[in-house]
Amino acid sequence: MIYKKFENKLEVYDKSQFNPEHILECGQVFCYEKQEDDYVVFPEDKFAKIVEQENCYQILTETPDYFENYFDLKTDYNQIKRELSSFEILKKPLKYGYGIRILKQNLFETLISFIISANNNIKRIKLILNNLRKAFENENKRKSFPSCAQLLSKDEQFFKMAGCGYRASYLYKVLRQIDEKTLENYQILDTKSLREKLINLAGVGPKVADCILLFGYGRGDVFPVDTWIKQMYNQFYQPLENREQIRNFLTAQFGKFSGFAQQYLFYYQRSFIKK
C-alpha cells in the first residue's frame, strides 16, 4: 500500500485499495458524515477530513499516526483481494466494493455502538451516538466519544432520553460489567473464548460479538451474520438455516479471511436496496 505521512495529513496514492465511501459506508462504523464531496470521520476524540485529489486521497488530520493505524494503511488489500477472488460468490462484491478496508476501531466505542445497532437502522444509530457525544460536549473536546467512567455517572433514563429505546437497560448494565481496560486485556484471548466473554455482556449476542471481534479486536476469522447476510445466503446457498449454522458454514468457507469476505458481501448485498 503506497502512502505518505506528513505532519498534518496522510496521502494515500493507491485508489484501488482505499475508497472513503466504501470504507465508511460499508456498515462497520457510525462516526462519520458525508460533506459534499468529502468525508469526515471522528473516532474517539480524533478527527479527520478525507479529500480526493487527482492522484491520491488526502487524510487531513492533526493525528496522522492515529489514522495510519485506524485505516490499517500498512496492510496490502490487493493481496487479500487476490486470496478472496477465487470464490465465485465474491467476484462481483470485490469489484463493487474494491476500496473497502477494515478499520481498527476503539474497543469501548465499538462495544457501545454495536449494542445500539441491534435491530436498528444506521440513521438512528448515528443519531443516538451523536446524542451521547453531545451530552458530554462541555467536558470533552468537540464530538468526542464519552468514556466508560463518564457514561457510568448516568442512569438508565439518560440513555432513554438519548433515544436508545429498550437498549438503554443493556447499556446501563454493560457499563457495570466491563470497562476499557478489561476490554484491552481480553486481547490476549483466542477468538473462541473472547467471543464467549463478549456474549456474556448485556445486549451482546452472537452478531454484535462478531462485530466487536472484527472491527475492534481485528479478528478476521469471524463472520457477523445479520439480515443482509442471511438474505444473501438464502439466495446463493441453502435456504432455511439459522444464524449459527450460516455462520459456521461461512467461517469454514473463508477461514481467516471471513471478516473481509463478510464486508464485501454485506456492502454488495445492501447496495440493491439502497437508493
Next chain:
DNA sequence: GTGCAGGTCAGCT
C-alpha cells in the same frame, strides 16, 4: 397508518 432497521432476551418446549 404500517413496516422496517447490521438482534437480544426471556420464556417456553
Next chain:
DNA sequence: AGCTGACCTGCA
C-alpha cells in the same frame, strides 16, 4: 439445546 414473540423509535 432450539424455537418464538416482544421490544424503543425515527423515518420512508
